[in-house]
Amino acid sequence: MSEELFPEPEWLSEEVKTGTTIIAVTFDGGVVLGSDSRVSAGEAVVNRVMNKLSPLHDKIYCALSGSAADAQTIAEIVNYQLDVHRPRTQYHRTFNKDVILLTSPDDNVVVKQKKKQHLHEIGHILNAFEFDKAWDRTVLRKIKEKVPHDLSIEVEDDPLVCSAATLVKNISYKYKEELSAHLIVAGWDKKKGGQVYATLSGLLTSQPFAIGGSGSFYINGFVDAEYRKNMTKRECQEFVVNALTLAMGRDGSSGGVAYVVTIDKDGAEEKCVLGNELPKFFDQ
Amino acid sequence: MDSHHSYSQVKGVSTGTTILAVKFNGGVIIGSDSRASMGESYVSSKTINKLIQVHDRIFCCIAGSLADAQAVTKMAKFQLSFHSIQMESPPLVKAAASIMRELCYNNKEELQAGFITAGWDRKKGPQIYVVSLGGMLLSQPFTIGGSGSTYIYGYVDAKFKPDMSLEEAIQFSTNALALAMGRDNVSGGVVHLVVITEAEVKHVVVPGNKLPKFHDE
Numbered sequence: 113m114s115e116e117l118f119p120e121p122e123w124l125s126e127e128v129k130t131g132t133t134i135i136a137v138t139f140d141g142g143v144v145l146g147s148d149s150r151v152s153a154g155e156a157v158v159n160r161v162m163n164k165l166s167p168l169h170d171k172i173y174c175a176l177s178g179s180a181a182d183a184q185t186i187a188e189i190v191n192y193q194l195d196v197h198r199p200r201t202q203y204h205r206t207f208n209k210d211v212i213l214l215t216s217p218d219d220n221v222v223v224k225q226k227k228k229q230h231l232h233e234i235g236h237i238l239n240a241f242e243f244d245k246a247w248d249r250t251v252l253r254k255i256k257e258k259v260p261h262d263l264s265i266e267v268e269d270d271p272l273v274c275s276a277a278t279l280v281k282n283i284s285y286k287y288k289e290e291l292s293a294h295l296i297v298a299g300w301d302k303k304k305g306g307q308v309y310a311t312l313s314g315l316l317t318s319q320p321f322a323i324g325g326s327g328s329f330y331i332n333g334f335v336d337a338e339y340r341k342n343m344t345k346r347e348c349q350e351f352v353v354n355a356l357t358l359a360m361g362r363d364g365s366s367g368g369v370a371y372v373v374t375i376d377k378d379g380a381e382e383k384c385v386l387g388n389e390l391p392k393f394f395d396q
Numbered sequence: 397m398d399s400h401h402s403y404s405q406v407k408g409v410s411t412g413t414t415i416l417a418v419k420f421n422g423g424v425i426i427g428s429d430s431r432a433s434m435g436e437s438y439v440s441s442k443t444i445n446k447l448i449q450v451h452d453r454i455f456c457c458i459a460g461s462l463a464d465a466q467a468v469t470k471m472a473k474f475q476l477s478f479h480s481i482q483m484e485s486p487p488l489v490k491a492a493a494s495i496m497r498e499l500c501y502n503n504k505e506e507l508q509a510g511f512i513t514a515g516w517d518r519k520k521g522p523q524i525y526v527v528s529l530g531g532m533l534l535s536q537p538f539t540i541g542g543s544g545s546t547y548i549y550g551y552v553d554a555k556f557k558p559d560m561s562l563e564e565a566i567q568f569s570t571n572a573l574a575l576a577m578g579r580d581n582v583s584g585g586v587v588h589l590v591v592i593t594e595a596e597v598k599h600v601v602v603p604g605n606k607l608p609k610f611h612d613e
Contacts, residue, residue: 320611329546329547330546330547330549330550331549331550331551332547332548332550332575332579333547333548333549333550333551333552333572333575333576333579334548334550334551334553334554335550336551336575336578336579336610336611337551337555337571337575337610338554339610339611340611341611354554355550358549358550358553358554359550361553362549362550362553393553393554394553394556394557394558
């Protein structure tokens with residue numbers, strides 16, 4: 113009898129989704145990521161101030177959308193995996209990667225398997241783990257000096273944005289059937305500057321900008337029309353805030369405040385733009 | 397990511413489409429793409445005209461099931477011409493929209509089409525009315541509709557200004573339709589625009605290769 117009078121609210125049994133709007137845009141010297149802050153479970157808003165921009169490393173962030181639990185878990189796993197790139201880290205049982213040898217970028221050549229084996233034999237290569245586990249950075253530098261100058265070692269201090277995006281993509285693809293989350297990975301690295309990668313369902317693609325989430329459908333036309341290459345940092349931040357505002361104005365599952373993260377060679381800067389500070393557009 | 401059903405679930409020929417109407421200083425522009433599709437993957441016509449003239453200065457454009465839309469507009473055209481003969485003066489845009497609304501509301505179970513009615517009359521000048529699927533009638537300064545319209549909500553929200561000039565309004569409509577056609581796979585072909593003012597009705601066609609290009613093209 114009491115169940116009919118007070119039925120259990122639907123949102124207790126609905127999956128928590130970040131019906132959302134996320135956007136990442138490159139500019140001349142870095143990237144800007146933006147997201148709204150609404151988390152919905154069916155029709156109810158269960159969190160109106162969630163920050164969906166999650167750090168994977170100092171200068172690499174990812175934007176979450178889709179199922180909240182799935183997206184957060186992927187981001188945490190990749191954050192954990194990228195900790196290998198910090199000096200003096202712990203040994204991980206599950207992460208195992210050979211040092212990848214690259215020829216100098218000018219040569220445009222991929223090193224063959226035999227050469228790798230040979231270098232292994234003469235003692236130039238070790239597992240990435242053993243590198244970090246046994247030796248600290250001074251030894252690493254000495255090894256780099258001994259290795260012939262036309263070979264370079266991939267494990268640097270800071271991970272490439274491409275590596276972070278690949279780790280996210282690997283998880284998304286492997287567990288494609290079980291997970292339903294879409295992460296946009298963006299950041300700055302020394303090699304290629306600011307980059308944005310979209311990793312939808314296991315696809316990996318580098319783009320000048322990317323949008324995602326339910327609110328992104330409404331701003332497709334706007335970002336297509338307004339994006340320009342090589343914007344300044346200021347213009348890019350304004351572009352991101354405008355796009356988020358327009359999407360939040362039309363999508364029922366996006367709203368709240370806008371979180372904006374700007375990443376360039378000096379680091380990452382987080383900012384929150386409150387509802388009443390958002391730009392206003394034509395409204396009847 | 398949620399699966400996003402942006403096409404109407406109709407059998408037969410449906411105009412998965414993008415339509416819009418914009419009021420400017422002195423008139424209205426009503427515009428659409430030109431693709432008719434069956435399901436999501438077959439384009440049954442590349443050059444269909446979705447802008448239907450129901451009276452001298454009143455046009456209608458349709459989104460949804462093409463068959464339903466043609467039946468409704470045919471009936472509305474007939475009723476409107478009868479009405480204008482009785483009144484002995486050109487009909488009001490609102491009258492045309494009301495006729496569509498009556499037909500949509502009374503047959504709401506069977507029909508699956510939405511309409512935008514736009515035109516000029518002596519009483520209120522340029523007007524735009526939108527009749528949605530269930531039969532709601534609403535007057536607006538600009539409106540977009542059809543499956544491709546979801547992609548340009550942000551763009552039109554940002555770019556619309558009241559009282560634009562004719563050139564600005566044509567540019568606005570062409571850009572909006574081009575952007576929607578660029579993202580929606582059931583909208584495409586050429587852009588049809590009709591400019592309605594007190595003096596005349598002008599039909600402008602912008603073929604595919606003359607459409608504005610954006611950053612990735």
